[in-house]
Amino acid sequence: DAGITQSPRYKITETGRQVTLMCHQTWSHSYMFWYRQDLGHGLRLIYYSAAADITDKGEVPDGYVVSRSKTENFPLTLESATRSQTSVYFCASRPRQGRGLGRNTEAFFGQGTRLTVV
Amino acid sequence: GNSVTQMEGPVTLSEEAFLTINCTYTATGYPSLFWYVQYPGEGLQLLLKATKADDKGSNKGFEATYRKETTSFHLEKGSVQVSDSAVYFCALMSSGGYNKLIFGAGTRLAVHP
Numbered sequence: 001d002a003g004i005t006q007s008p009r010y011k012i013t014e015t016g017r018q019v020t021l022m023c024h025q026t027w028s029h030s031y032m033f034w035y036r037q038d039l040g041h042g043l044r045l046i047y048y049s050a051a052a053d054i055t056d057k058g059e060v061p062d063g064y065v066v067s068r069s070k071t072e073n074f075p076l077t078l079e080s081a082t083r084s085q086t087s088v089y090f091c092a093s094r095p096r097q098g099r100g101l102g103r104n105t106e107a108f109f110g111q112g113t114r115l116t117v118v
Numbered sequence: 119g120n121s122v123t124q125m126e127g128p129v130t131l132s133e134e135a136f137l138t139i140n141c142t143y144t145a146t147g148y149p150s151l152f153w154y155v156q157y158p159g160e161g162l163q164l165l166l167k168a169t170k171a172d173d174k175g176s177n178k179g180f181e182a183t184y185r186k187e188t189t190s191f192h193l194e195k196g197s198v199q200v201s202d203s204a205v206y207f208c209a210l211m212s213s214g215g216y217n218k219l220i221f222g223a224g225t226r227l228a229v230h231p
Contacts, residue, residue, distance in 0.1 A: 031217070043207065043224075106164050
């Protein structure tokens, strides 16, 4: 199916374990993003990528690692999970911004992964 | 740096009431502005957008006008429905760099019959 999908939808893990959240998009969008959603903070950017093999830190990158070996995949890894990383994680993708009026600037979001660290 | 400030919720309204959710922003250059909506248990969906000053975005009865002079992008709807109950996020996309989306904290809207 076309679109952007995240897996798993729900995950419970223990403190100190490594966990990877998957994100896959079928549009070949250049840009991909990882956000975390916490009450009172809205969505905060963790990492983003402008293309395969190009990634950069967002607002809250500590404790997370990303990779982008293929355009369609953008996994997020928590190297050693902590309780403060309990959150809902959203992946998003967007095509490269066009020029002139009517440029496509919409980002598309996955359904989210609810992660609980116990 | 770039930032978005939204009015705190929750906002509770009766069906057919008028809705306003305030949003102001701080940004350099000429950002694009967005409203996203999140229904319970779902991801975010684009509701409307405006890419330059004085543009009005509209969709599903919602409207917002890009006001550069007041750095605002307030969301309005003349008559809300129960089905509009959701969390609404104001966001901006900067005009340079990787064009990252910067979100406000979100405003929860509850509409009662």
